[in-house]
Amino acid sequence: xxxxxxxxxxxxxxxxxxxxxxxxxxxxxxxxxxxxxxxxxxxxxxxxxxxxxxxxxxxxxxxxxxxxxxxxxxxxxxxxxxxxxxxxxxxxxxxxxxxxxxxxxxxxxxxxxxxxxxxxxxxxxxxxxxxxxxxxxxxxxxxxxxxxxxxxxxxxxxxxxxxxxxxxxxxxxxxxxxxxxxxxxxxxxxxxxxxxxxxxxxxxxxxxxxxxxxxxxxxxxxxxxxxxxxxxxxxxxxxxxxxxxxxxxxxxxxxxxxxxxxxxxxxxxxxxxxxxxxxxxxxxxxxxxxxxxxxxxxxxxxxxxxxxxxxxxxxxxxxxxxxxxxxxxxxxxxxxxxxxxxxxxxxx
Amino acid sequence: xxxxxxxxxxxxxxxxxxxxxxxxxxxxxxxxxxxxxxxxxxxxxxxxxxxxxxxxxxxxxxxxxxxxxxxxxxxxxxxxxxxxxxxxxxxxxxxxxxxxxxxxxxxxxxxxxxxxxxxxxxxxxxxxxxxxxxxxxxxxxxxxxxxxxxxxxxxxxxxxxxxxxxxxxxxxxxxxxxxxxxxxxxxxxxxxxxxxxxxxxxxxxxxxxxxxxxxxxxxxxxxxxxxxxxxxxxxxxxxxxxxxxxxxxxxxxxxxxxxxxxxxxxxxxxxxxxxxxxxxxxxxxxxxxxxxxxxxxxxxxxxxxxxxxxxxxxxxxxxxxxxxxxxxxxxxxxxxxxxxxxxxxxxx
Numbered sequence: 001x002x003x004x005x006x007x008x009x010x011x012x013x014x015x016x017x018x019x020x021x022x023x024x025x026x027x028x029x030x031x032x033x034x035x036x037x038x039x040x041x042x043x044x045x046x047x048x049x050x051x052x053x054x055x056x057x058x059x060x061x062x063x064x065x066x067x068x069x070x071x072x073x074x075x076x077x078x079x080x081x082x083x084x085x086x087x088x089x090x091x092x093x094x095x096x097x098x099x100x101x102x103x104x105x106x107x108x109x110x111x112x113x114x115x116x117x118x119x120x121x122x123x124x125x126x127x128x129x130x131x132x133x134x135x136x137x138x139x140x141x142x143x144x145x146x147x148x149x150x151x152x153x154x155x156x157x158x159x160x161x162x163x164x165x166x167x168x169x170x171x172x173x174x175x176x177x178x179x180x181x182x183x184x185x186x187x188x189x190x191x192x193x194x195x196x197x198x199x200x201x202x203x204x205x206x207x208x209x210x211x212x213x214x215x216x217x218x219x220x221x222x223x224x225x226x227x228x229x230x231x232x233x234x235x236x237x238x239x240x241x242x243x244x245x246x247x248x249x250x251x252x253x254x255x256x257x258x259x260x261x262x263x264x265x266x267x268x269x270x271x272x273x274x275x276x277x278x279x280x281x282x283x284x285x286x287x288x289x290x291x292x293x294x295x296x297x298x299x300x301x302x303x304x305x306x307x308x309x310x311x312x313x314x315x316x317x318x319x320x321x322x323x324x325x326x327x328x329x330x331x332x333x334x335x336x337x338x339x340x341x342x343x344x345x346x347x348x
Numbered sequence: 349x350x351x352x353x354x355x356x357x358x359x360x361x362x363x364x365x366x367x368x369x370x371x372x373x374x375x376x377x378x379x380x381x382x383x384x385x386x387x388x389x390x391x392x393x394x395x396x397x398x399x400x401x402x403x404x405x406x407x408x409x410x411x412x413x414x415x416x417x418x419x420x421x422x423x424x425x426x427x428x429x430x431x432x433x434x435x436x437x438x439x440x441x442x443x444x445x446x447x448x449x450x451x452x453x454x455x456x457x458x459x460x461x462x463x464x465x466x467x468x469x470x471x472x473x474x475x476x477x478x479x480x481x482x483x484x485x486x487x488x489x490x491x492x493x494x495x496x497x498x499x500x501x502x503x504x505x506x507x508x509x510x511x512x513x514x515x516x517x518x519x520x521x522x523x524x525x526x527x528x529x530x531x532x533x534x535x536x537x538x539x540x541x542x543x544x545x546x547x548x549x550x551x552x553x554x555x556x557x558x559x560x561x562x563x564x565x566x567x568x569x570x571x572x573x574x575x576x577x578x579x580x581x582x583x584x585x586x587x588x589x590x591x592x593x594x595x596x597x598x599x600x601x602x603x604x605x606x607x608x609x610x611x612x613x614x615x616x617x618x619x620x621x622x623x624x625x626x627x628x629x630x631x632x633x634x635x636x637x638x639x640x641x642x643x644x645x646x647x648x649x650x651x652x653x654x655x656x657x658x659x660x661x662x663x664x665x666x667x668x669x670x671x672x673x674x675x676x677x678x679x680x681x682x683x684x685x686x687x688x689x690x691x692x693x694x695x696x
Contacts (some may be wrong), residue, residue, distance in 0.1 A: 073628065237623065259624045271619030275585065276607045279635030280421065286634075287627030 001314060012040050017112030018326040024065055027264045027334045032065075033083065033327025034323040041116055044338035048096040050105060050115045050228040052089040055326055056138040057342040058172075058335045061085055062263035074108075075264060080109035081325070088126065088138055104128075107139060111326040113346050126234065127298070130305055139315040139341040140176055140304045148176035149300040152184070154293075155286050160185030163249070165221075167191045167240055169210070170201045170316075171333075173257055174342035176304075177233045179313050182206050186231070189224045191217075191240065193336045200339055208280045213240070221247045228252070236261045242272035252283035264334060316340025365430040365460035366674040373415055375612045375682045380413075381431065381459075381675025389464055396444040398453060398463045400437040403674055404486040405690040406520075407681045409433055410611035415504045422456075423658065430458035431674070436474065438465065438487055452476075454485060459674040461694050467471050475646070478653055487663040487689040488524055488652045495638040496524035497648040499581060499603045500532070502641075503634050508533030510578035511597070513569075515539045517558070517586055518549045520689035521605055521679075524652075527661050530554050534579070537572045539565075541684045548687055552662060561588070569595045576600070584609045590620035600631035612682060664688025 004178070014037045021034035043049045063069055063082060070076045077084050091103040096119055099105070108122035109115040126137050139145060151173075158164045164181035168174040169190025178188045178201070190197055190207040198210035209224040211217060221229075221243065230248030234241055238261025241254075248254070262269050278285060293300075307313035318338035320329045326344045333342055349618050360365040362385045391397045409432060411417055418424045421618035435458070444467055447453070456470035457463040474485050487493060499521075506512045512529035516522040517538025526536045526549070536556040540546055546558035558563060559574040569577075569591065576597030582589055586609025589602075596602070610617050626633060640647075653660035666686035668677045674692045680688055 071628070073678035241623075242619075256623065256627050259627070262624060268621035271590070271621050271623050273619050275589075275604065275619050275633075276610060276635070278633065279604050279607070280419070280637065282636050284632055284634035285623075285626065286632035288630050289628065348484070 002289060012114075014038060015040050015113040016323045017110065018323055019080055020065060020226075021079070021081050023067060023079065024062065024264065025093075026266060027326075028062060028065070028331050030327050030331055031059045033330070035324050038112075039257050040114055043093050043095045043116060044343050045095050046118050047094075047116060048091055048099045048119050049093040050087075050089040050107070050117065050315060051092045051347060052087040052109065052115060052345050053345070054088040054135055054138055055111050055323070055344045055346065055347060056086040056088070056142065056144075057326070057329045057333055057344065058086060058143075059260045059263055060234060060258060062334075074229070082112045082329075084108065085111050085326075086114060086138070086143065087115070088134065099123075100345050106142065111323060111344075113323055127301070130301060132305060132308075135317060135319075135341075135343055135345075136305075136315055138343055139172070140313065141301045142291055142341075144172040144341055145176050145304050145315075146297055146300055147257055147295065148173045148180055148291055149304060150230075150293050150296070151288060152177050152180045153255050155255045155288060156181070156231040156233060158186040158231050162186045163227060164231040164233065165189045165191065165225060165229045166207075166233045166235070167244075168235035168258070168260060168336070169207060170205070170339045171235060171336075172199055172338070173203050174233070174235050174318050175201070175340050176313070177257075178205050178207055179307075181231065181233070183307060183312055185240065197296070197339070202314060204339065217243050218246070231255070233257060234259075238262055238269055242274055245272050245274045245277045248277060248281050248283050250281050250283075252281055254278075254283065254285040256285060256287040260334070318342045320344045322346065360462075362386060363388050363461040363475070364671045365458065366415060366671055367428055368425050369427070371415060371427065372410070372612065373612060376410060376413070376675075376679050378675050378679055381678070383672050386460075388462055391441050391443045391464060393443050394466050395464055396439055396447045397441040397444075398435075398437040398455070398457065398465065398466050399440045399695060400435040400457065400461060400463060401693070401695050402436040402483055402486055403459050403671070403692040403694065404434040404436070404490065404492075405674070405677045405681055405692065406434060406491075407608045407611055408606060410682075418548060424465055431678075432456065432462045433459050433674075434486070434491065435463065436482065447471075452482070454490070459692075475649070478649060480653060480656075483665060483667075483689075483691055483693075484653075484663050486691055487520070487665060488656060488661065489649045490689075491638055492520040492689055493524050493652050493663075494641065494645055494648055495605055496521045496528055496529065497652060498638055498641050498644070499605050499636060500525050500528045503603045503636060504529070504579040504581060504601050506532045506534040506579050509533045511537060511573050511575060512579040512581065513537045513577045513592060514555075514581045514583070515592075516583035516606070516608060516684070517555060517685075518545055518553070518687045519583060520686070521584050522581070523553050523580050523664050523688050524661070525605075526553050526555055527578065527655075529581070531655060531660055539584075545684070545687070552664060552687065565591050566594070579603070581605060582607075586610055586617055590622055593620050593622045593625045596625060596629050596631050598629050598631075600629055602626075602631065602633040604633060604635040608682070657664060662688075666690045668692045670694065
C-alpha cells in the first residue's frame with residue numbers, strides 16, 4: 001500500500017487483499033489465506049470504487065470456500081481471488097448513477113482494501129439517521145443484529161419466565177439474541193466453550209446461566225433448564241442440537257439461525273436422531289434468512305439502538321486491525337475465540 | 349368366546365385378547381403377538397365393562413412395545429398383557445357414574461374383545477350427531493382424520509397452486525391429508541411403495557402424481573415437483589425426509605405427523621444431514637399432537653363429513669375381522685399393505 005491519504009490527493013497505485021490460497025479442509029487455518037497486492041483500477045462507466053473500512057467476518061461464508069458449493073445464494077469462491085465477505089466502505093470514485101463519492105455502503109464484496117464493482121447486488125447505503133459508531137452497522141444494526149432480533153421476536157417469541165437457550169451464546173448473533181430474550185423477560189442460558197467464557201457471557205450479556213460445551217452437556221442442560229427449553233436459538237447445529245432436542249419443553253420453538261458445527265464438515269454430518277421429539281412436544285424448528293426482512297430493518301434498528309442507549313443491550317466487538325489479519329480473525333470464529341461481532345478494521 | 353348374545357341375556361364367561369408375546373425386533377412380525385382367552389370379570393365400584401367393537405391399528409404404538417419406552421404419554425407395554433391400542437366399544441355394564449350401558453366410547457384400551465376399566469383417561473364418547481357408519485369415528489372423524497385435518501389446515505396451510513407432498517400417502521392419515529390439500533386447491537403428490545399403489549392413490553385419493561419409494565426417489569421428486577415442495581406432510585421420517593429436504597421450495601412447511609420409518613429401529617436412526625436447507629429456504633418443520641386440539645374436533649368433523657357427503661373426500665378402510673387378526677393387521681401397516689385406515693372389527 002503506497003499511501004494512506006484521501007483519494008484525490010494521492011492516487012494510490014496498489015491495494016492489498018486477502019485471497020483464498022487453499023480450500024480449507026475442515027476448520028479453516030491461517031495458511032488457507034494469503035495477502036496479495038493488486039493494482040488499483042479507476043472505475044469505468046457504471047462502476048464504483050469503494051474503500052473498505054471494515055470487513056465483517058461471518059462463519060457462514062465458510063460454506064462457499066468448498067469446491068462445488070455454488071448455490072442460489074452465492075457462487076463457489078475461486079482459489080487465488082479475494083475472499084467473499086461482507087464489508088462496510090466508502091465510495092471514493094463513482095461512474096455509477098446510483099452512488100456518489102463519500103457514500104457509505106454495506107455490500108457483499110471481498111476481503112480487500114478497495115473494491116471495484118458494478119454494484120449490481122447486495123448494496124445497501126449505511127443509514128445516516130442513527131447516532132452510533134460506524135461499526136455498529138456490522139453489529140447490532142447490521143445483519144448480525146437483524147438475525148438476532150427477527151429470529152427472536154418473529155420466530156422464537158420468548159415469553160416472560162420462559163427458558164431461552166442460545167448456542168454460540170457469546171458470538172455476534174448469540175450475544176444479541178440472548179440479550180433480546182432477557183429484555184423480553186425470559187431466563188437466558190448460554191452455551192459456550194470453556195469456564196472463562198461461561199463467566200464472561202454471564203457478566204457481559206446478562207445470561208442467567210451458562211453451559212460449558214467442553215463439560216458434560218446433558219448434565220448441565222438438566223441442571224440449568226429443569227423445566228425444559230422453551231426456545232433454542234441455534235447458531236451451531238450438529239450433535240449439540242440433538243442433545244438439546246432431548247430437553248425441549250412442550251411447545252418449544254427452535255430457531256435455526258446458523259450451523260457453525262457443519263460449515264467445516266467435509267461430508268455432511270448426520271442430523272439429530274430424535275426429531276420425533278418435535279412431535280411429542282408439539283415443537284417447531286424454523287430457519288430464516290434475515291435479509292428478506294429488509295423492509296423492517298428500520299424498526300429493528302431503532303429498537304436495538306434504544307435498548308443500547310438505555311444500557312440494556314451491549315454491542316460487543318472482537319476487533320482486529322489490517323487486512324493481513326482477516327484470515328486469522330476468520331479462523332478465530334471457528335475456535336470460538338471471539339466475544340461479540342468479529343470485525344477487521346482496514347481504515348479509519 | 350362362549351356366546352355372542354347381548355350382555356344381560358347370556359353372561360359371557362371368557363373373552364379373547366391379543367397379547368404382546370415378544371418384543372418386536374425391528375419390524376413387527378405375527379409371532380410377536382398371541383391370542384389368549386381370559387375370564388370376564390364384572391365391574392366393581394367405579395368400573396365399567398366395555399365390549400370393543402373395533403380396534404384401531406396405529407403404527408405409532410410400535411414405540412411402546414420396546415423395553416424402556418415409558419414416557420410422558422404412555423408406559424412400556426408389558427409382555428403377556430393385551431397390546432395397548434385405540435378402540436371403539438359399547439358399555440355393557442357400568443358401576444361408573446359417568447357411563448351408562450349402551451354408551452359408545454372411544455378409548456385407549458387394548459386389543460381385546462372386552463375391557464374392564466376405571467375409565468380414568470383417554471375416554472371420549474362417540475358423538476351421536478353425525479350420520480355415518482360407526483367406523484368413520486376411527487377414520488375421518490377419529491384421531492386419524494383429526495391429524496390430517498389439523499396438520500394440514502393449521503400447520504401446512506396449503507395455498508392454491510402449491511405443491512403438497514405426502515408420505516405414506518395411501519395410509520390412514522396420508523390418504524385424508526392428500527385429499528384435504530387437494531380440496532384447498534394444491535397440487536398433490538403422494539409417496540408410496542410399488543407401482544400398483546401409485547396407481548391406486550391417484551385413482552382413489554385424487555393425487556396428481558405418485559412417487560414409488562422402491563424406485564429412484566430423487567429423480568421422481570425432481571420430475572413431479574419441478575418447482576420444489578411447498579408442503580411436506582411427513583408420516584415416515586427417516587432417509588426419505590432427507591431426500592425431500594433437498595427439494596423444498598422457499599417458505600416450505602414440513603409437518604411432522606408420524607415417523608413410521610423410525611418406530612421399528614433398534615437404535616435411533618440418524619436424522620437428516622441437510623437440516624440447514626431449512627435456513628436457506630426459510631422453511632419450518634413442526635410437530636403436533638392432535639389430541640390437544642380436542643376442543644376443535646367438532647368443527648373438523650363437520651367439515652370432513654360435509655366434504656365426504658359432497659363426494660370430495662373418501663374414508664378408505666383396510667378392514668380385517670376378529671381379534672386373532674389384530675397382530676397381522678398391525679404388521680401389514682409396516683409393510684404398507686393397507687390403503688386407508690387399518691381397522692379390526694370384533695363385533696357388529
